[in-house]
Amino acid sequence: MQHTGCDGLYPSGYDVSMADDRDRHPADALDPADFPLYPPTDATGDVDLSLIEHNLTLTPRERLYQLEDFAEFVLTVWRAQGIEWSGSENS
Numbered sequence: 577m578q579h580t581g582c583d584g585l586y587p588s589g590y591d592v593s594m595a596d597d598r599d600r601h602p603a604d605a606l607d608p609a610d611f612p613l614y615p616p617t618d619a620t621g622d623v624d625l626s627l628i629e630h631n632l633t634l635t636p637r638e639r640l641y642q643l644e645d646f647a648e649f650v651l652t653v654w655r656a657q658g659i660e661w662s663g664s665e666n667s
Contacts, residue, residue: 615626631639654661 615624617623617625631642634642651661
């Protein structure tokens with residue numbers, strides 16, 4: 577099974593600042609309503625609700641794949657910095 581993380585939250589072209597509007601054909605203009613400035617958040621503004629909504633669409637197996645990918649990423653970063661994880665809090 578191939579898992580792709582959070583693909584699909586924003587359509588490609590979301591970061592329209594990378595393109596110069598003068599180079600665009602008028603028919604290719606993007607509707608600003610399709611690209612919110614910020615994803616929806618909770619009342620505090622600190623929790624990105626789109627990430628929670630996305631995770632709720634995943635099966636438990638897919639969530640474990642995400643966790644596994646993240647743990648492997650962290651270990652890779654640590655190894656690149658010369659840090660080895662021993663698997664014990666007391667080390």
